[in-house]
Amino acid sequence: MEKASKRKITVRIQEGGRDWKGGKEVRTLLSQFPLPPFVTQEVPLLPIQRFFRATLGVFRYIVLVTQGELLAFFQAFLKNSLLREKALFLCSSQDGDLLGELCEVLPPSETAFLFLARRPEEFWGLFALFALPERKKVLVGEPHGAFAECARECFFPFLPVDVPSFSFWQRSAFLYLPLSVWGMPPEEVERGFQEGYTALREEAFRLALFLWEKEQEGKGRVHIVAEPPLLGEVLSSFFPLLERSCEGGLVFRAGSPQTLWNEGERVWERGITILVLRALSGEGFRVRIPRELVSSEIFAGWGFLRECSFEALEKAAIDALRGMLRQRGEAFAELRLPLYSPFFLGQCIAFMQYLACYSAWLREVDIFSEPPLVRFERHVVSCLKKRCQEA
Numbered sequence: 593m594e595k596a597s598k599r600k601i602t603v604r605i606q607e608g609g610r611d612w613k614g615g616k617e618v619r620t621l622l623s624q625f626p627l628p629p630f631v632t633q634e635v636p637l638l639p640i641q642r643f644f645r646a647t648l649g650v651f652r653y654i655v656l657v658t659q660g661e662l663l664a665f666f667q668a669f670l671k672n673s674l675l676r677e678k679a680l681f682l683c684s685s686q687d688g689d690l691l692g693e694l695c696e697v698l699p700p701s702e703t704a705f706l707f708l709a710r711r712p713e714e715f716w717g718l719f720a721l722f723a724l725p726e727r728k729k730v731l732v733g734e735p736h737g738a739f740a741e742c743a744r745e746c747f748f749p750f751l752p753v754d755v756p757s758f759s760f761w762q763r764s765a766f767l768y769l770p771l772s773v774w775g776m777p778p779e780e781v782e783r784g785f786q787e788g789y790t791a792l793r794e795e796a797f798r799l800a801l802f803l804w805e806k807e808q809e810g811k812g813r814v815h816i817v818a819e820p821p822l823l824g825e826v827l828s829s830f831f832p833l834l835e836r837s838c839e840g841g842l843v844f845r846a847g848s849p850q851t852l853w854n855e856g857e858r859v860w861e862r863g864i865t866i867l868v869l870r871a872l873s874g875e876g877f878r879v880r881i882p883r884e885l886v887s888s889e890i891f892a893g894w895g896f897l898r899e900c901s902f903e904a905l906e907k908a909a910i911d912a913l914r915g916m917l918r919q920r921g922e923a924f925a926e927l928r929l930p931l932y933s934p935f936f937l938g939q940c941i942a943f944m945q946y947l948a949c950y951s952a953w954l955r956e957v958d959i960f961s962e963p964p965l966v967r968f969e970r971h972v973v974s975c976l977k978k979r980c981q982e983a
Contacts, residue, residue, distance in 0.1 A: 607923035784938025796946030813863030837952035
């Protein structure tokens with residue numbers, strides 16, 4: 593049986609060489625905020641699973657067409673996921689060149705194009721949709737909008753999705769349907785969400801409060817340093833949401849220990865570092881230096897590499913960075929996340945949702961309001977109409 597601390601995300605914050613707990617004000621402040629609406633929303637899984645089997649299960653190739661934060665998340669996740677049952681391709685709904693190439697190389701009878709769009713993104717999704725007149729198309733979108741109307745009039749398979757807001761789309765068919773294509777059980781991800789919402793609320797709020805206080809002190813950047821880099825890539829897909837929640841007061845970026853070290857002291861002083869580590873360790877992919885090299889002058893003293901691993905190298909780099917931060921008295925946080933599990937994927941996303949929501953509420957930002965993308969779309973349509981009329 594795993595220890596409880598290794599079964600959920602844990603947060604440790606240090607400042608001036610001491611642990612930062614936030615004091616009694618953490619729970620006092622937290623009690624003043626209601627539960628975010630994404631915690632209480634209903635997500636029926638059976639209709640999503642039935643829809644997958646009826647519309648996508650028979651196809652060998654699936655092309656996922658989307659954009660923005662959905663595309664960024666799936667790009668990071670697909671790059672590192674080992675749970676694939678079908679050949680899945682990603683394409684931005686704004687990338688006409690790639691869309692055309694995929695149409696040329698993938699056999700029509702074995703390929704389905706899966707279009708995902710939140711309401712403000714539907715215009716770009718429809719633009720890509722209309723470019724594929726003779727292909728199998730499956731639509732996923734909000735119940736009342738252009739996708740829904742297009743599906744009704746053109747008889748496309750359509751899965752309606754209710755989400756609390758544009759920013760909090762993650763616990764819905766927007767996530768669960770592509771994960772079903774990957775062969776990842778959505779019920780396990782949902783279980784991770786449920787446990788995360790129960791167990792991680794205070795941890796996420798404490799980190800949000802810490803970042804807010806550091807911003808008040810003049811910090812403007814948050815450096816995410818992850819071991820392994822996979823964690824940083826997945827978390828970086830949440831950076832636009834986190835930056836919106838801070839109204840641009842904090843800029844989030846991911847990098848390696850070497851990158852942060854090279855940038856120098858002035859960069860460290862202007863930012864906060866968050867070390868993201870995996871909670872469970874293993875031997876990892878091992879390194880074995882040939883015996884012949886150990887005896888050479890250049891490799892003298894490298895004998896320890898015969899019993900080393902990539903994971904040990906990653907941890908050593910983190911240890912060196914952590915030691916430097918402590919020596920300088922810098923404030924930093926450590927997140928320990930389990931890895932490679934549908935359950936912990938749900939838990940991780942739940943934590944990031946809490947972090948974004950409470951970061952916004954601490955700054956009195958309405959993170960659930962309509963995004964500026966809606967107004968941008970109107971300008972794009974106006975400019976496109978003008979271009980088409982002039983052509």
